[in-house]
Amino acid sequence: MKLAAAVAAALAVTLAACADDGGPRLASVTPAAAHHDETVMLTGSRLCGAQASCATAAGEVALGRNLPMVRAVVVAYSDTEARIVVPSLAPIGKTVVIAIVDERSSNALDFEVLP
Numbered sequence: 313m314k315l316a317a318a319v320a321a322a323l324a325v326t327l328a329a330c331a332d333d334g335g336p337r338l339a340s341v342t343p344a345a346a347h348h349d350e351t352v353m354l355t356g357s358r359l360c361g362a363q364a365s366c367a368t369a370a371g372e373v374a375l376g377r378n379l380p381m382v383r384a385v386v387v388a389y390s391d392t393e394a395r396i397v398v399p400s401l402a403p404i405g406k407t408v409v410i411a412i413v414d415e416r417s418s419n420a421l422d423f424e425v426l427p
Contacts, residue, residue, distance in 0.1 A: 334362040335416030336371070341409050345424035348400045352384075352423075353393065354409065360391040361414045371413035375402045375423065381410070398425060 338356040346352050354373065361369035366389065373396045374381040382403075384396040394411070404427050408420035 333416060334358070336361075336411040336413045336418040338409065338411055338418045338421050341421045341423050344422065345426050346398050347426045348398050348402065350398050351387065352396050352398060352409075354396065354411065354421075355393050356411065356418065357392060359389060359394055359411055359413060364391045366391060369413050370415075371411065374410050374412060375399070375407050375425070377407055384409075 336356060336358045338354055340355045342353045342355075358364070359369075359371065360366035361371070363369075371386075371389075373384040373386055373394060375384055375398070376382055382399050382401050384399055384402075386394055386396050388395040396409075402425045404425050406422065406424050409423045410420050411418040
């Protein structure tokens with residue numbers, strides 16, 4: 313009985329960690345690797361916030377696994393797509409892309425900044 317309770321508690325913690333907080337979600341980054349100053353397309357959902365209001369959402373896209381992350385230039389966006397330019401300050405190598413909208417962070421997608 314104690315084992316079943318422990319398993320149930322662990323499952324509840326796991327499910328809570330996966331709960332959807334209404335923040336942005338990224339589905340893909342194309343291409344998955346690019347040079348500085350090249351354009352990259354992100355697809356996902358709620359890129360304009362939980363209310364899908366692109367006119368009022370405060371958002372950005374950042375590259376980096378560790379702080380300080382580098383902010384990308386967003387050249388076009390909608391609630392499901394964003395085009396960004398890889399910033400010249402982004403470190404060369406494997407990293408991640410994250411969308412931040414109204415102080416909520418998305419999941420991280422693998423990305424590589426090419427030399």
